[in-house]
Amino acid sequence: MRWSELIEAVRESGQYATAAEAERVTRAVLSALGGQVVGDERVDLAGRLPAEAARVIADEVPVVRRLTAPEFVESVALRLDGATPATARWDVSSVLTTLARAVDEELVDRLLNLLPPGYALLFGRAELAPAA
Template identity: 35%
Template sequence: MQHDEFVGDVQHRLELASNGEAIRATRAVLTTLGERLQADEAADLAGPLPMEIDRFLHEADSGQIFDYDEFVSRVSQRAGVEPSDAAFYAKVVVDVVEDAVPDTELDDVTAQLPAEYDGIFELLEDESYY
């Protein structure tokens, strides 16, 4: 998947007005996810992503331990949206990532996260929101 396709998918699925908003949403989610994952897993997840997108995972201060509420709070602050929107942003961006990476890679990601994070992977099983 190329950068423009990735950003366009995020923009379309979140119904955002601009590519800039889609990039901000993507950066907010992937930076926060990268902070929560171990550095090697963040790097593995970043590998198949477009270079302009993978940097959000590479540049994150990986290996932090925080709960799902803190995850949503960080995404909310970074994206400049309400927490309820931030939770949906996380689901959508992770779903677009899922389109770009091998299935086994997301299995590795979910294995590193506690069950309370399962919500960000909900769209992977339910594509009916489109």
């Protein structure tokens, strides 16, 4: 997949009016994700994405404490001018759902195991609670 194909897929998924808007959102979400993902998962994710997307992820310094899913959405809202938590949730889901389709399921499973609970829905997956 090329960068332009990723942007077009995000544009379609998020129903953005222009490729420029989809690119702005994609960069913000990938940048935020880059701070959350570490180790082999970070390397594997970067290796399966277009070079431009890999650079956006790799340019972020990993955080000491991973954000919860709501905190992650808030962090993206702060990166996007005029965003609200609701619009940021849409943006995050549009990008991460597209990302999940661009890489294999095994990597998405590993990412979800690395991240705190609550991210599955952002990647377009149901999050099942363990049986009590």
